[in-house]
Amino acid sequence: MNIVACIKQVPDTSEVKIDRETNTLIREGVPSIINPFDLNAIEEGLLLKERFGGSVTVISMGPPQVESALREALSLGVDRVVLLCDRAFAGSDTLATSCTLAAAIREIGFDLILCGKQAIDGDTAQVGPEIAEWLDVPHLTYISAVEEVSDRSITVSRLLEGGYERVRASLPALLTVVKELNEPRLPGYRASLRAKTEPVTTWGAAGLNLDPANIGMKGSPTKVTRSFVPELGRQGQFLAGSPEEQAAALIAALRSARIVHGSAKES
Ligand SMILES: Cc1cc2nc3c(=O)[nH]c(=O)nc-3n(C[C@H](O)[C@H](O)[C@H](O)COP(=O)(O)OP(=O)(O)OC[C@H]3O[C@@H](n4cnc5c(N)ncnc54)[C@H](O)[C@@H]3O)c2cc1C
Structure with missing residues (x-):
C-alpha cells in the first residue's frame, strides 16, 4: 500500500502572541512544530505499512525551513520525504495549496492519502478535502479509527459530535484524521541517525505539470480583507x-x- 501523509509546519501555538498594535501574530522567535494532527497521520501511515507493507511518503509545501519538519518525519521512520518549495507557490490560499499538493501526490503515486483534520494555525480544514477533489478520489473526514482495509476498500470510524459513524470508501481515498486515531511514536535511534543525512527531495513548479493559473497568488481566489482580534x-x-x-x-x-x-x- 502506497501511503502519502501531508504535513504542515506550524508555529507552536502555546508560544504565539498577538501584536496588539497591528493585530497580527508575532512569529519571530516562535518555535515551529509539525501540525499535531499530522503526527497522527504519519503514525497511521506507519501502522498501515507495518500491517500491509508498501511505503510511507511524507510531503509538505512551504519555505526551505520546512525541511526540519520533514527530517523529523524521517526520524519517525517514514520512507521518503518531499518538499514542495518554489517562489511560484508564494501567496497560495487553500485552493492553490491543495492543487499543488495534489499534482505532487499524483506524481508520487498513492493508494491512500492521510491529512490532519485541520492545521492549528490556518484552521480551515479545507486542504485535505480539496486535494481529494483535485485527484477525483473519495475523502472521509474526522477519522478516529481505521477498521478494515482490503485491496479495494477501507472501512473507518468518523468522529461526530454525538457519536461515531462507520463508513466504507473505495481505494484510492483520502482521510483526514483526529487525535483519537492513535498515539504518535517517538523518534527511533536508527531513524534519527538516518534523518540527519537522508536527502530531502525538493520539487518546484517546473515538472509538476501545473497550470500557472492554478498556483500561487494567481490560483488563489481567497482575499483577506481584514484581520482582527475579536472583542x-x-x-x-x-x-x-x-x-x-x-x-x-x-x-x-x-x-x-x-x-x-x-x-x-x-x-
Ligand atoms: C489569500 C491567502 C494568501 C495566503 N498566502 C500565504 C503565503 O504567502 N504564505 C503562507 O505560508 N501561507 C499563506 N496563506 C495560508 C495558506 O493558504 C494556508 O496556510 C494553507 O493553504 C493551509 O491551510 P490551513 O492552514 O487552513 O490548513 P488546513 O486545511 O486546516 O489543513 C488540513 C491538513 O491539510 C494538510 N496541509 C495543509 N497545508 C499543508 C501544506 N502546506 N503542506 C502539506 N500539507 C498541508 C495537513 O495534513 C493539514 O493537517 C494564505 C492564505 C490566503 C487565504
Missing part, C-alpha cells in the same frame, strides 16, 4: 481568600448580576 463579550474574574470567603464573594457576584435572588441564608 471579548465577557470577562473572567478570580475570587481570592478562603473557600468560605470565595463562596460568599461568588454568591454576592451572582446576586449583583441578578443570576440568583434571596438572602445569603437562603442561597
Whole structure:
C-alpha cells in the first residue's frame, strides 16, 4: 500500500502572541512544530505499512525551513520525504495549496492519502478535502479509527459530535484524521541517525505539470480583507481568600448580576 501523509509546519501555538498594535501574530522567535494532527497521520501511515507493507511518503509545501519538519518525519521512520518549495507557490490560499499538493501526490503515486483534520494555525480544514477533489478520489473526514482495509476498500470510524459513524470508501481515498486515531511514536535511534543525512527531495513548479493559473497568488481566489482580534463579550474574574470567603464573594457576584435572588441564608 502506497501511503502519502501531508504535513504542515506550524508555529507552536502555546508560544504565539498577538501584536496588539497591528493585530497580527508575532512569529519571530516562535518555535515551529509539525501540525499535531499530522503526527497522527504519519503514525497511521506507519501502522498501515507495518500491517500491509508498501511505503510511507511524507510531503509538505512551504519555505526551505520546512525541511526540519520533514527530517523529523524521517526520524519517525517514514520512507521518503518531499518538499514542495518554489517562489511560484508564494501567496497560495487553500485552493492553490491543495492543487499543488495534489499534482505532487499524483506524481508520487498513492493508494491512500492521510491529512490532519485541520492545521492549528490556518484552521480551515479545507486542504485535505480539496486535494481529494483535485485527484477525483473519495475523502472521509474526522477519522478516529481505521477498521478494515482490503485491496479495494477501507472501512473507518468518523468522529461526530454525538457519536461515531462507520463508513466504507473505495481505494484510492483520502482521510483526514483526529487525535483519537492513535498515539504518535517517538523518534527511533536508527531513524534519527538516518534523518540527519537522508536527502530531502525538493520539487518546484517546473515538472509538476501545473497550470500557472492554478498556483500561487494567481490560483488563489481567497482575499483577506481584514484581520482582527475579536472583542471579548465577557470577562473572567478570580475570587481570592478562603473557600468560605470565595463562596460568599461568588454568591454576592451572582446576586449583583441578578443570576440568583434571596438572602445569603437562603442561597
Ligand atoms: C489569500 C491567502 C494568501 C495566503 N498566502 C500565504 C503565503 O504567502 N504564505 C503562507 O505560508 N501561507 C499563506 N496563506 C495560508 C495558506 O493558504 C494556508 O496556510 C494553507 O493553504 C493551509 O491551510 P490551513 O492552514 O487552513 O490548513 P488546513 O486545511 O486546516 O489543513 C488540513 C491538513 O491539510 C494538510 N496541509 C495543509 N497545508 C499543508 C501544506 N502546506 N503542506 C502539506 N500539507 C498541508 C495537513 O495534513 C493539514 O493537517 C494564505 C492564505 C490566503 C487565504
